[in-house]
Amino acid sequence: MQAVSGNQAQRSESSRLFALLQRISSELIRSAQGELARAIDGALADMGQALSADRALIATRDANGNVVQYAWHRNGTNGRRSTSDGDPLDLALGGLQLEDTLVCDNRKRLPVTLRAPKQLKISSAIVVPLNGGKTEGVLALAAKSPRSWRPDAVAATERLADLLSAGLERMATQSSLGKEQAKRVHAEAETLKLRDQLAHAGRVSMLGELAASLAHELNQPLTAIYTNAQAAQRFLDRSRPDLSEALNALHDLGQDCRRAGDVLGRLRQMFRRHETERVPLGAGVLVEHVLMLLHEDAVARGVEIKLDVEPDLPLVRGDRVQLEQVLMNLLVNAFEAVAGIPSGPKQVTVRAYARDGFVEVAVLDSGKGIARNELERIFEPFFTRKPNGMGMGLAICRTIVEAHGGRISADNRSERGAVFELSLPALPAADQSEGVES
Amino acid sequence: MSEDVKVCVVDDDEGVRNAISRLLKAAGYRACTYASAQALLSEPRPADAVPTVVLTDLRMPGIDGIALAEQLACEAVPPAVVFLSAHGDVAATVRAMKDGAVDFLEKPVREDDLFEALGRAVARSREQIVHLQGLRDLREKVAKLTPRERQVFALVVSGLINKEAAWELGISEKTIKVHRARVVEKMGARSLPDLVRMAGRLAIPLDAGIPPRAQARAAG
Numbered sequence: 001m002q003a004v005s006g007n008q009a010q011r012s013e014s015s016r017l018f019a020l021l022q023r024i025s026s027e028l029i030r031s032a033q034g035e036l037a038r039a040i041d042g043a044l045a046d047m048g049q050a051l052s053a054d055r056a057l058i059a060t061r062d063a064n065g066n067v068v069q070y071a072w073h074r075n076g077t078n079g080r081r082s083t084s085d086g087d088p089l090d091l092a093l094g095g096l097q098l099e100d101t102l103v104c105d106n107r108k109r110l111p112v113t114l115r116a117p118k119q120l121k122i123s124s125a126i127v128v129p130l131n132g133g134k135t136e137g138v139l140a141l142a143a144k145s146p147r148s149w150r151p152d153a154v155a156a157t158e159r160l161a162d163l164l165s166a167g168l169e170r171m172a173t174q175s176s177l178g179k180e181q182a183k184r185v186h187a188e189a190e191t192l193k194l195r196d197q198l199a200h201a202g203r204v205s206m207l208g209e210l211a212a213s214l215a216h217e218l219n220q221p222l223t224a225i226y227t228n229a230q231a232a233q234r235f236l237d238r239s240r241p242d243l244s245e246a247l248n249a250l251h252d253l254g255q256d257c258r259r260a261g262d263v264l265g266r267l268r269q270m271f272r273r274h275e276t277e278r279v280p281l282g283a284g285v286l287v288e289h290v291l292m293l294l295h296e297d298a299v300a301r302g303v304e305i306k307l308d309v310e311p312d313l314p315l316v317r318g319d320r321v322q323l324e325q326v327l328m329n330l331l332v333n334a335f336e337a338v339a340g341i342p343s344g345p346k347q348v349t350v351r352a353y354a355r356d357g358f359v360e361v362a363v364l365d366s367g368k369g370i371a372r373n374e375l376e377r378i379f380e381p382f383f384t385r386k387p388n389g390m391g392m393g394l395a396i397c398r399t400i401v402e403a404h405g406g407r408i409s410a411d412n413r414s415e416r417g418a419v420f421e422l423s424l425p426a427l428p429a430a431d432q433s434e435g436v437e438s
Numbered sequence: 439m440s441e442d443v444k445v446c447v448v449d450d451d452e453g454v455r456n457a458i459s460r461l462l463k464a465a466g467y468r469a470c471t472y473a474s475a476q477a478l479l480s481e482p483r484p485a486d487a488v489p490t491v492v493l494t495d496l497r498m499p500g501i502d503g504i505a506l507a508e509q510l511a512c513e514a515v516p517p518a519v520v521f522l523s524a525h526g527d528v529a530a531t532v533r534a535m536k537d538g539a540v541d542f543l544e545k546p547v548r549e550d551d552l553f554e555a556l557g558r559a560v561a562r563s564r565e566q567i568v569h570l571q572g573l574r575d576l577r578e579k580v581a582k583l584t585p586r587e588r589q590v591f592a593l594v595v596s597g598l599i600n601k602e603a604a605w606e607l608g609i610s611e612k613t614i615k616v617h618r619a620r621v622v623e624k625m626g627a628r629s630l631p632d633l634v635r636m637a638g639r640l641a642i643p644l645d646a647g648i649p650p651r652a653q654a655r656a657a658g
Contacts, residue, residue: 027588103607201441215524216524219524219545219546220451220453220454220524220543221453221455221546223457223546223547224451224453224454224456224457225457225546225548226546227454227457227460227461227546227547227549228461230455230461230464230548230549231460231463231464233459234461234464234465235464242464245460245463245464248460249457249460251567252456252457252460253457254454254459255453256453370621402449436509
């Protein structure tokens with residue numbers, strides 16, 4: 001039994017190391033040029049901790065022949081140093097040329113360059129040559145006490161050496177990039193930014209198009225309904241009422257009502273189509289994602305954003321895209337409200353908290369607020385306060401929120417500005433453990 | 439409606455078309471419906487001109503409201519045009535106004551607004567018909583004048599007194615007086631200013647009846 005549990009412990013240790021390497025790998029790949037050094041430091045620290053080592057160090061030479069090293073030390077010192085700083089471990093590694101991994105369980109097996117400097121206090125180490133010995137330099141993990149390194153620790157260190165030498169190589173190439181290439185990298189970043197902006201614009205214009213076509217489709221039957229009603233009244237409001245013409249008008253009026261109902265039915269179906277996509281969601285994650293999408297917007301308008309999400313919020317069930325659309329609408333409105341004020345702070349605050357079985361998300365702005373008579377009509381379709389507004393944004397928000405069994409309301413704050421509150425039913429505690437989509 | 443007035447309703451939406459036509463009939467108008475601009479344009483025009491209003495949608499497949507108004511403006515007796523369209527066609531509205539539409543109504547329209555606009559349009563159409571009818575009558579009268587009478591007509595309305603006119607044409611002042619009396623009678627004019635007004639409407643050039651001798655003198 002003990003052997004089995006020992007195997008299990010080892011297996012879980014292996015999978016932990018594997019997961020760590022995966023993470024390090026993806027971090028190194030994702031890191032931009034300026035972040036690589038920090039990613040390498042982080043990788044050394046993580047691996048040093050994971051293997052309970054006391055030191056982790058990688059040393060190599062740059063294109064000019066200078067030794068470059070990154071070191072992690074259990075007692076805190078971390079970072080990039082040059083040889084002139086005279087780190088004893090670096091000096092020790094400087095003279096080390098390896099063709100294969102060196103695993104030393106105790107002091108006696110350490111190469112003389114590592115064993116000699118007493119202040120190093122190293123008793124055991126794994127030393128891996130970079131690029132299988134083709135590049136000058138090594139990765140070393142060392143411990144103060146004698147240690148028999150497990151094979152998976154050795155394998156993980158070798159894999160780390162591959163990852164880090166790839167990272168160092170990337171840095172060396174990128175630091176020697178000419179101006180042209182730097183420009184290209186800049187252009188790529190610009191493209192990414194543009195793509196984000198397009199994605200945002202796309203969402204907004206999609207909403208606008210939907211509203212415009214809905215407005216047109218509904219206006220035709222409404223015109224017919226209104227006109228038939230007026231005609232029927234005229235036929236009846238005579239000294240000798242024309243009943244047959246009035247009946248014809250009412251018959252057509254009924255047909256037109258059905259036509260208007262069909263338009264709304266199609267719209268409802270459009271929302272219902274997503275019902276199967278309703279999943280447990282964290283309000284905080286939703287807010288953060290939308291704020292990320294709107295980041296450029298906020299910066300461009302000089303808006304200061306405060307985020308206040310209560311910890312351990314219960315989940316809600318909903319369509320992520322639709323709810324994000326609602327939040328985006330409220331936030332863009334808030335940005336516009338504060339962007340227009342001549343003085344004072346341009347603040348937008350987003351709060352998320354739980355209350356009475358509901359998750360509440362409040363968007364507060366420091367703008368001019370909303371006039372009392374407008375407050376009553378603000379969620380009505382075609383009601384707009386913007387010169388080019390369609391008056392559909394908040395109407396659609398309300399439709400979406402109510403389809404989720406929630407409520408949306410607007411009010412003025414006691415201090416400056418307006419507040420829009422969105423409340424969605426919290427999932428029952430029993431469902432809270434379901435997988436969260438982020 | 440004591441007077442015969444015709445309203446042509448042009449809309450590609452059958453429900454809207456029929457409802458508007460029904461409301462117009464309820465108010466005593468004679469209404470005809472057309473599913474497209476093409477349908478209206480291909481219909482032969484009646485010989486007797488009655489005040490006519492075309493109440494048309496702006497956005498239609500094929501020929502749209504604006505293009506329809508442009509084509510109608512070229513007809514012998516152009517009807518008055520009223521646009522009836524959906525919320526928000528601002529740019530189109532501006533163009534419609536520039537093209538001389540009497541009114542622009544937004545759907546759905548209140549009956550008071552509709553009938554007010556129709557009243558104005560009918561008045562405009564009637565004026566147009568009266569104007570064109572008067573012009574036709576005058577042309578018929580002018581056609582009945584003799585060539586000499588036409589010469590006298592032109593000289594008299596250009597402000598020449600009988601003596602001058604007689605000298606211009608090389609005839610006696612007495613003969614001029616006879617011709618002049620005939621012109622006034624045949625044209626049905628009440629006075630000289632009335633005759634001048636008629637000449638203006640007929641766009642008779644002021645020197646039309648003046649022979650070269652007088653033109654040379656006028657130039658010198």
